[in-house]
Amino acid sequence: SSYETVDISENYLINDICGLIDELIQLLNSEFKDNQNNDKTLPLSLNDMKLFDQFIKFITLQMIYRYLPSSLKPQSYLLTTDSKGIYGNYNKIKRYDNLKFFDLIVTKLISTFFDNGSNVGNDILKDCLRLSNFHYDIIIAIVYLISKNDDLNKHNHQWTILENEIKDTYDLYVNYSIWINYLNNEPVLQKLLSTRVSNLIVLKNDGLRSLIEFILQIRETEEIELLKLSQLNELVMKKPSCCETNKAYFSAFFHQVFEILELENNSNIIIAIMNILSTLFNKNVKVPFHQIIKKFNVLITITNQNDSNFVQNLIEYYNEYDFMFLIYRYINFVYTNYKTNKLNKEIINEGYINKLINCLKFYLMCSNGKWYLINYLIMNYDFNSQNNKFGEFILLSDKTFELSFITNISNNAEAGDVNSKIQNLQKFMKLQDIQNDLIIKVLETLIKNDDILTNVFVTILKRWCESYSNESDTDIFLQLNDLKIMNRLLELEAFKDEIFQNSQNLLVVIYNADSDDEGEEHGNDTDTDNNVLQMLLKLLSLILTSCDNFSKQNREQLENIKTKLVSEHGDSKASVSLVSRIVKILSNSNTVLNNESLNQNDDDDDLSTDKMALKQALTNLNDPLPPIKAQGLYELRELILKESKVVDYGVVLELHLLEMKHKEPFVYLNSIKGLVILCQNNSSLEYLMKLYDEYDNKESSLAITFEEELRLGEVLSQFFQNKKYLINNDSNLHTIIFIVLKKINATNVNKLDNRIRMSAMSILGILIQVNMELFTESELIDCFNCIKGILTFEFDEKNDTFKLLRRSSIHLLNDMVYNSGLDKFIISFEEYENLINLLKYNKDFKEKDDLTIQSINKLLLLIDDIWKETYSLKEDTNDTFLSSLKIL
Structure with missing residues (x-):
């Protein structure tokens, strides 16, 4: 028979509808209670599910939309042209205006379906409901009741119950946005639903992540549009109405931000978070840097940030020395324990170690070229004792981990005096070698950066030489370790070439090495002096062999060294040999010496600085790490914007176009930003427009791919x-x-x-x-x-x-x-x-x-x-x- 003329009464609601649902739950519970497993497949036949779907549609039309105003039409999935259908034709359903009874219907349906305890039958029923849109139809009913100012607390609580049943917050954003557009003729309901959407960011634990997915359409495409990033930034900057103060909002907001930074693997979501953090920072919102410092995985993720001001302020939060020391100490902790088999190698592997080293490199690079910080790390690290009070690993179920920076954590190694170290000499020396390996690994990633190898080598050499002049405080293990590191650096050809490329500081150290001993009253240990002398002579020989050309300053320093060798070490055969070589080099240099200006003007200084900046930019651009590659693009743009003579628009344009092809969003988004800036040059703009125009022209030599065409379109639309x-x-x-x-x-x-x-x-x-x-x-x-x-x-x-x-x-x-x-x-x-x-x-x-x-x-x-x-x-x-x- 037709259900179109059913008389809906309280008795019919409670006994016929809710009673039938209770019976169905009990039947399912008794049928499947012995078959509980983790299988996500519903234990119902297709015919049973079809009947259940018809039953839910019947309830939705007859018991929800019947009591909603006629302007609120159900969406197409509820309608049928079959007048004999079990749930009837919508157009023939009478509308009633009975707010009190409608409130009872909504309350009974929610308590029956969603607040009926936890058992197998109820869980099966809820899984079936998730395949329908029933949740959203009943939410619209709740919104309507709220619009009538009917028991707001109760209905808001019911709304929360329904939202908690919808596991995917992204699904809420999608369906709410559909309804907001669908309710165009109901502005009050539309506003209530819009307010709820804006509140989801804090009401749901994954509200921010789901909002990012929804706005950027991450589930539909891997491409990120800059316009959508801007829209996302505007949305998160607005305080939701459910938060009384900005402080309350940003407290909940940053909690989600740091959780995403710690555990998220989707690079597009990370890019969005980095963009949000940068925007908040630039709008003077106080970013809680102390929360970033707490978890090392967050520090790793922050390397996807290309806002130099943001990163520099993060570094300065603890001061640059402590910040770098924190990172290096952690890397050393992980590396030494990994090499001594104290960590799970399925979780901590070479890939992760390299990621940590690249993380350190990124922050060093963002410290505004303060490469001397690496000297500070190497020179001030007490390798043995630091491991005794650092770090706690927490292994998570999804095979990821975090690290809390907690002091006073015990370790298997025990700190002790010199005697205890000697007793455990073999173990201690092995640990030193492992830590030296880490130093070499770190320096390998920095080999082409601003003479850093020379500076590190000079710093270690100075400490090693000075240690021999302080006999009362001599640490023989430190002396030995410094010597090991210097030998390791000189054994590698790539390192040796870089160290001797700028030898001025080395020559100064060699000249001043034993100056502190002159005029001292105490007796000198002949063997000690000989060790230092032999090391310095060996270095001087390597410098003379490795360097083809010497600057004016270098020649002056060689002259001073020659004089000192003749006066103080004239009886040494090695000294005599080196003096002879120096004389020959100085003689040859004087014959080819051109009219070199003694005073460079400011323009020459600027040009020299720009050349160094260009070299650094190109080095960063060739780095495999995406954030550092993006930094290279930024440095090239800075040279263009200051109208430096060492670069031109054409070269920088081609480099940006090359990086625009990169698969990493962090790189190609930065290249897009750069191209927008480069378009200020007419020739660059005309070339990009021509490139954009020639897509799909098989006869053209300017062939670009589909992705490049879309990205060029993004550049032009932004410009x-x-x-x-x-x-x-x-x-x-x-x-x-x-x-x-x-x-x-x-x-x-x-x-x-x-x-x-x-x-x-x-x-x-x-x-x-x-x-x-x-x-x-x-x-x-x-x-x-x-x-x-x-x-x-x-x-x-x-x-x-x-x-x-x-x-x-x-x-x-x-x-x-x-x-x-x-x-x-x-x-x-x-x-x-x-x-x-x-x-x-x-x-x-x-x-x-x-x-x-x-x-x-x-x-x-x-x-x-x-x-x-x-x-x-x-x-x-x-x-x-x-x-x-x-x-x-």
């Missing part, structure tokens, strides 16, 4: 938002209009991917919004014809890109009408009528997308208002002649 540029360079404006219209044109349907056409449409939309007055009339007419072509001919239900293309075309037409009126591209009443008919036909018969239909409705209202404003005849009440006329 052409600069209104000031467009006013002064309208020729480029007309060029880009021609290019994008060619891509959008309907003749390209089977030639170009619709995503490229939408990218072109995005550029055109920005041009219209920013400076439409510069468009010619023919260009506006061409834009209008493109839109008409899309709305008339392009429709494919199986291809979602056509739906998005049509929606974009409506937005574009809306921008045209709003910014210029109608008279520039609609030149007759016939064209006006054709446009109105086309829009109405799409809305009423052709279009299935709710968002597009809503946009068409708004556009029709806008066109109607403008048409009336522009072409309606108005009475001129100020005309004195007309007002003087009288009817006789």
Whole structure:
């Protein structure tokens, strides 16, 4: 029989509906209570699930929508054209206005379905409900009751219960956004739902992560758009209404931020978080750096941050020395325990060790070139005792781990005096060798950075030499270790070449090595002096062999060393040999000495500084670590912006285009930002527009991939938002209009991917919004014809890109009408009528997308208002002649 005339009463609700649900739960519980397992497959037949789906639709239509206003129509998934269907035809359901009874229905349904204890039957029923949209239909009922100011606390609690049943917060964002657009004729409900959406970021533990996924569409595409990143930043900067103060909001917000930074693996989400942190920092929001310091995985993730101000302030939070010391101490702790088999090698492996070393390199690089910090780390680290009070690993179920910086944590190693160290000499020496290996690994990653190897070597050499002059405080193990490190550095050819490339500081150390001993009263140990002398002579010999050219300063220092060797060590054969070589080198240098200026001017100094900066930028650009590669791009742009003579736009442009192909979002997003800046140069802009235009032209030598075309579109759309540029360079404006219209044109349907056409449409939309007055009339007419072509001919239900293309075309037409009126591209009443008919036909018969239909409705209202404003005849009440006329 038909259910369309069912009399809904309290008895029917409690006994027939809720009673049936209780019986179903008990039946499922008794049937499957002995079959509990972790299998996620529902233990129901397809026919049973179909019947249950019909039952839920019946409840939804007969018991929820019957008591909602007629303006709240159910969405299409609830409707049927079959009048004999078990849940009836919606159009024949009578509407009732009984708020009190409707409140009872909602309360009973929620308690029966979702607050009925935990058992197998109830769990199965909940799993079946998650396959439907019942949660959202009953949420709309709750929102309606709240709009009527009916027991707000109770209904907000019910709303929370339902949201907790929906495990995926991303699903809430998606469905709430659909409903917000669907409720266009219910502004009160729309506002309540919008407020709830803004509150999800703190109401749900994964609210921020899900919001990022939703705004950036991470589940649909791997590409990140800068415009969407900006939208995301705007959203998170607004305090939700559920938080009384900004402090309460940011406290909950940063808790999620640090959890994502610690455990998240999705690079796109990390990029979004880094962008948010940078934006908050630059808007003077106090970022809790002390929370970042607590977990080392967070410090590793922060290396994806390319905002130098943010990172530098993080480093300075503890002061640069303590910060680097913290990182190095942790790396040493992990590395020594890993090498001595004290850690789980499935979790801590060589890959993780390399990640830690690259992390240290990143922060050193962001310290504004303060490479002397690595000297501080190596020179001030008490390797043996530091391991006794550092760190605690917490292994998590998903095979990741975190580290809390806690002092006074015991270790197997015991600190002791010199005697205890000697007793455990073999163990101690092995530990020293492991730690020296780490030093070498760290230096290998820094080998090409600003003479750092030379500085480290000189620092260790000075300490080693000075240790022999302080006999009372001599640490023989430290002396031995310094010697080991220096020998390791000189054994590697790459290291040796870098060390001797700038030998000035080494020559100074060699000259001053035994100066402290001159005039001392105490007796000298001959063997000790000989050890130092032999080491210094060996170094001097290596310098003379390795260096081809010596600067003026180097030649002066060699002259001083020669004099000292002759006067103090003239009886040593090695000294005599080295003096002879020095004399020969100085003689040859004098014969080829050109007219070198003694005083360089400021321009030469700047040029030299820029050359060093360029070398550093190119070194960073070739680094495999994405954040450091991005830093290289940034340093190149800085040279361009200061108009340095050592680089030109063409080279930097090509390097940015090369990195734009990179698969890492962090790298290609930075290259996009850089290209936007480089577009300020007309030649660069013209080249990029030509590159963008030549896509899919098989005869062109400027071949780019699909991803590169989309990224170039992002560059151009970002750049052409600069209104000031467009006013002064309208020729480029007309060029880009021609290019994008060619891509959008309907003749390209089977030639170009619709995503490229939408990218072109995005550029055109920005041009219209920013400076439409510069468009010619023919260009506006061409834009209008493109839109008409899309709305008339392009429709494919199986291809979602056509739906998005049509929606974009409506937005574009809306921008045209709003910014210029109608008279520039609609030149007759016939064209006006054709446009109105086309829009109405799409809305009423052709279009299935709710968002597009809503946009068409708004556009029709806008066109109607403008048409009336522009072409309606108005009475001129100020005309004195007309007002003087009288009817006789």
